[in-house]
Amino acid sequence: MAGRDPWLGRRPLHLRLRFLQGESTGSYVTRLAARNMRPVEQLLASIGAGPMLPVEPQYTEMYVSRYGRERLANLSGCSVAELSLRLISLRDEFLLSDGSGDDWEWPWDARAGFIVQACSLCAARRATRAPAWLILPDPWHVCLRHGRWTDNSRSLQSPYIDLREHPGVVRAQQRLNRLRKRLGYAAARWLEADALSVLTCVGYLENPSQSMDEWGRLAARVGEQRARPVAQFGMLTRLAWDMAWLEERRRAGRLSAEDGLSWLRRVEQRYDVAFNRPLASWISGHQPLQHTRPQGEGVGTNGRDQTEGVGHGPAPLASLQDLTCLPWVRMPNEMDRLFL
Incomplete structure (x- = not known):
């Protein structure tokens, strides 16, 4: 741009600042x-x-x-x-x-x-007393160090959800971390996105305020919209973990039609018969990979590369709703631009 001062911003400020992971x-x-x-x-x-x-x-x-x-x-x-x-x-x-x-x-x-x-x-811990803000692919964040769930609600009365009251959410995040370590971050994100789409299809805990358990109490305190992703998180990570069993065999070229059918039967017994249809649709779009494939193969019927997570990954701020290959898409909590 013409007229810029060549010395503009050349001198560092006197006091430096420690970074926060994921900060905007x-x-x-x-x-x-x-x-x-x-x-x-x-x-x-x-x-x-x-x-x-x-x-x-x-x-x-x-x-x-x-x-x-x-x-x-x-x-x-x-x-x-x-x-x-x-x-x-x-x-x-x-x-x-x-x-x-x-x-x-x-x-x-x-x-x-x-x-x-x-x-x-x-x-x-980084000498910041005022609120700090992150830019993340999803509208929530789990701090395992301090047991807190934060989101994009900007609530002054309840800026976070104390996970000491919801230990299952902590275990769910730990399960998700293990999945990312096991498959790699990119492949785990794909699975998490598809698992969320399956939960959307079956309407799992669509309105936690109607329940009488811990999620109903949480919804009464912070609102149904904020409580929903917290309530769904445990099932989301369990389902993604189970889907990883099939995905690992598919990527290794060892997935047979019988494997898919027996896996569906086990999932139906563990969760509910309502999960059968969306998971069958997910399997149909993820055909087994071969170690040697003709050029052009390896892309599912949904158009997503079936080598996903191998050698490349999603955009760093791509949300779960952007990553899923399934048609049932809705994030559990979108509260951006509350000031409008």
Whole structure:
């Protein structure tokens, strides 16, 4: 952009800031300004030119140009490579186009992902007292260190759900972590997405407020919309774990038609007969892989590459509803843009 000051943002700020895993760029910039006792508008002026006043980071994400990313890296006292690694929205695919004329913008809608409140205890370990915000592929986050579930509700009265009252959710996240370690993150995400679609098809705990157990009590306290993903999470991870048994054999080229039928019978006995139809549809779209395949094979009837999770993976902020190959798609909790 013509007229840029060549010395703009060249000098690092006096006080550096520790990163939060998964933090949004808007949250980091706001915290960096507060750490150095500057208005965020002043820090943004050091990054470059922008089209509007900054938006509070709990509402949307901030994006920068290549030039703005370099200036922000200088101000934060780290390299562009480190900053892009720590803040996902600073990666090349999210940069403003070179012809945009702006070095930063704070649009009303995040381009990808959900703004989720960070665990306040994790933030406090990094000397942050004010709320910090994450940009994540799904509208929830489980902190195993402190036993908290946070989401994108922006509630001031109940900023998190205490998982000491819901130990099954902690076990579910641990199960999911084991699945990701066993299959790889990408393949586990595909399975998690398909498992969520199956739960949508069967209507599993569609309205937890109607139950009289812990989920009904949670829904009465925080609302049905926030309680639903918490209530579904245990079943989601159990189903994904069971689907992994079949997926491992498919990827190894050892899945027979009899394997699929016997697996369906076991799942029907474990869960409910309502799961049979969507899971049969899932199996039909995932034919066994062969170690040597003619060119063009390996793509399911749904169009998703059947080698998914092998050598490549989903976009970093692709949500479960974007990843599933099944037609029943609805995220359990979408609360973005509550300020409109």
